[in-house]
Amino acid sequence: MNTELTGVIVTFLLTVLLAYPLGIYIAKVFAGKKTFTNFLNPVERLIYRIGGIDPNKRMNWKEFVKAMLAINMLWLFYAFFLLLNQGHLPLNPDGNPNMTPDLSFNTAISFLVNCNLQHYSGESGLTYLTQLFVITFLQFVSAATGIAAAVALFNGLKNKTTDNLGNFWGIFTKSITRILLPLCIIMAVILAFNGSPASFDGKDSIVTLQGDTVGVSRGPAAGMIAIKHLGTNGGGWFGANSAHPLENPNYFTGMVELIAQMIIPIAMLFALGFYIKRKKLAYVIFGIMTVGMLFLIMPTMHWEMQGSSAIEKLGIMQATGAMEGKEVRFGPAASGYWSIVTTIISTGSVNSMHDSSMPLSGMMQMLGMLINAFYGGCGVGILNYFIYIIIAVFIGGLMVGRTPEFLGHKVEAREVKIAALVTLLSAFLIKGGTALAAYYFVKHGNADWAVQPANWLNNPGNHGFSEMFYEFTSSNANNGSGFEGLGDNNIFWNVTTGFVLLLGRFLPIIGPIAIIGLLAKKKYIPETAGTLKVDSLTFGMLTFAIIIIITALSYFPPLVLGPIAEFLGM
Amino acid sequence: MKKYVWPSLKFTLVFIVLCSVLYPLLIAGIAKFSKGGGGGEKVEVNGKIVGYANIGQKFTDDKYFWSRPSAADYNAAGSAGSNKGPSNPDYLKLVQERIDSFLVHNPGVKKEQIPAELVTASASGLDPDLSPYAAKIQAKRIAVVRNLDEATIISLVDKQTEKPLLGFMGPTKVNVLKLNIALDKLK
Known part of the structure; x- marks a missing residue:
């Protein structure tokens, strides 16, 4: 069998194999049970004492959201301030400049919301100080915020009637000390010993074998690359992200980075099953998500391995598939696989340039982000899927003619309204944003701006439209990958995507927490023979159908204008 | 909101120390034992550096x-x-x-x-x-x-x-x- 295919299959199997025990571990950690990391208890007690909080204090959903928003707001100002002044601050061996206010705004938000859309290149756009104190820091805490939100959901589902979703500070702290930091240390060491830089040495200059003089950017990158994947953040240390030979030196590190970005989202599913003692529910959700992922991954890998029809017409050989924007050490199979993993999971790191993917592969990447719930980001993937579940419960209830229920709680108008609003919001932000950009591109192409709208795009025609659509899709999904040909470091893109990022993060977190807060308070109704069984395969398939229908209805037109039209024109 | 601001500030400081100071220093320290000492593995020809591996x-x-x-x-x-x-x-x-x-x-x-x-x-x-x-x-x-x-x-x-x-x-x-x-x- 083709070694590129076996590599991908082994990667996926290893991911699931490792995610299962991690899921058991995560469930134990948040249930306060004994684990082998209990030696960290004193460290956590110290953190609680410094923070002045009691980790056992109950929080209802409003208190939970307030604590989460307060600390997130603080991080936003902190990050914005540092980026704006980084040029004058220490740890800047390459002498890189301050960020402009609009770029600081975009970058601070982008990393705060776990998106990691990057309108700069790491080599010249950041200093070691901001790489560590802004980027790495936010990559940890935004992932922990996502995990905390998911655990709040778990707590709401676990108890029959409660208004306690757990203590934000306690869950947040344990997410870092028990899950993210230990895994990151292991992974960063693996990366460092495979060639990723980790020292504080500045840019090097070398004379090559052929006699050219070139620079080599470096820095303490290994630690950041670890959390960038384990926290499903995705922002690269270097401009080329995980396609860069120092950020992802070989096929083995490629596998490690692929496993790392997928492992916590999948483990959280298993953790859900163990935590609320409904393993079957978790397995059904895992199964549906996996089927959804395969639907996106298999055709994409096929198209990338097959190669480009336009290159075919030039009469050369494409034995190694579509190679524009790809690296030889990964090949088209692992590149196609990665491009879907990173878009369904909201990581957004890349090992190939998505802008150069085949037209329909590009569409699959967009679909991964538009659905945003096949595994999904660190913690938030489950929240997104939960929204689809609520809609499926509602529609399923209508179909059988009973008041819809979810795990013993009546789902009523208020909860369904919130779920519908969250779903509609995505469609509004993505399509509204793209429409606005397309309008300026067409009608005001020569506007007197620093970068004229007519010069935004790197590719003409339908592919150019895809570049704009992808950018808003990625922003709303908090993904962070891009069709990077787009000229996005200017006020229009920095500001518009900045707002889309904020709304696309916090409303889809607050919505599900509010729903679960409202549901969990209601009287518990024991299951009867007539109850809709949410852990059945039938209900899983209903949810899957709902996901497909909502996505198709919302996004078919822009997908036709972009990738589908490009494909038909080739 | 006020009762959340102080803990936010203090938690932020704690995790800056943990994630942005101690963690990178630890990795940089361990990486000293890797090829290239964490600064990237270099290739030499006749004692002259000609590039990174x-x-x-x-x-x-x-x-x-x-x-x-x-x-x-x-x-x-x-x-x-x-x-x-x-x-x-x-x-x-x-x-x-x-x-x-x-x-x-x-x-x-x-x-x-x-x-x-x-x-x-x-x-x-x-x-x-x-x-x-x-x-x-x-x-x-x-x-x-x-x-x-x-x-x-x-x-x-x-x-x-x-x-x-x-x-x-x-x-x-x-x-x-x-x-x-x-x-x-x-x-």
Whole structure:
């Protein structure tokens, strides 16, 4: 069998194999049970004492959201301030400049919301100080915020009637000390010993074998690359992200980075099953998500391995598939696989340039982000899927003619309204944003701006439209990958995507927490023979159908204008 | 809201120390024991540093194995892909020019023998590798320039070829810098 295919299959199997025990571990950690990391208890007690909080204090959903928003707001100002002044601050061996206010705004938000859309290149756009104190820091805490939100959901589902979703500070702290930091240390060491830089040495200059003089950017990158994947953040240390030979030196590190970005989202599913003692529910959700992922991954890998029809017409050989924007050490199979993993999971790191993917592969990447719930980001993937579940419960209830229920709680108008609003919001932000950009591109192409709208795009025609659509899709999904040909470091893109990022993060977190807060308070109704069984395969398939229908209805037109039209024109 | 602000501030400080100070320092400390000490593994020829093991270099001279086209001109202080879409007419014209130029420099090679990777830009602009086929297709040109046997050069590529991970995962490849260093040593 083709070694590129076996590599991908082994990667996926290893991911699931490792995610299962991690899921058991995560469930134990948040249930306060004994684990082998209990030696960290004193460290956590110290953190609680410094923070002045009691980790056992109950929080209802409003208190939970307030604590989460307060600390997130603080991080936003902190990050914005540092980026704006980084040029004058220490740890800047390459002498890189301050960020402009609009770029600081975009970058601070982008990393705060776990998106990691990057309108700069790491080599010249950041200093070691901001790489560590802004980027790495936010990559940890935004992932922990996502995990905390998911655990709040778990707590709401676990108890029959409660208004306690757990203590934000306690869950947040344990997410870092028990899950993210230990895994990151292991992974960063693996990366460092495979060639990723980790020292504080500045840019090097070398004379090559052929006699050219070139620079080599470096820095303490290994630690950041670890959390960038384990926290499903995705922002690269270097401009080329995980396609860069120092950020992802070989096929083995490629596998490690692929496993790392997928492992916590999948483990959280298993953790859900163990935590609320409904393993079957978790397995059904895992199964549906996996089927959804395969639907996106298999055709994409096929198209990338097959190669480009336009290159075919030039009469050369494409034995190694579509190679524009790809690296030889990964090949088209692992590149196609990665491009879907990173878009369904909201990581957004890349090992190939998505802008150069085949037209329909590009569409699959967009679909991964538009659905945003096949595994999904660190913690938030489950929240997104939960929204689809609520809609499926509602529609399923209508179909059988009973008041819809979810795990013993009546789902009523208020909860369904919130779920519908969250779903509609995505469609509004993505399509509204793209429409606005397309309008300026067409009608005001020569506007007197620093970068004229007519010069935004790197590719003409339908592919150019895809570049704009992808950018808003990625922003709303908090993904962070891009069709990077787009000229996005200017006020229009920095500001518009900045707002889309904020709304696309916090409303889809607050919505599900509010729903679960409202549901969990209601009287518990024991299951009867007539109850809709949410852990059945039938209900899983209903949810899957709902996901497909909502996505198709919302996004078919822009997908036709972009990738589908490009494909038909080739 | 006020009761959340103070804990927020203090938690932020704690986690800055943990995630942005202690964690990177720990990794930097451990990495001291890796090849290159955490600053990247370098390659020396006769005591002179000629590059980084993992980072590709520009080779355009006929006497060397060429590396892939690069949107960053192999400057490792500014990695980049071309971000050209597959249907872009300007891009296809550029690929056609690369094909033409390859044919001029490699007499005896037919168009349908040219592998796509030699006329398309890599993702990072720093791709250090080629498939063995893409190296071997250049053997004839190098043999003529260097006045060597073509078979010698082909066997050199075979010697430098790196097998898939554990023999069954990922592509087979050859590092162009190491290959060219070995090529220089042939004489």
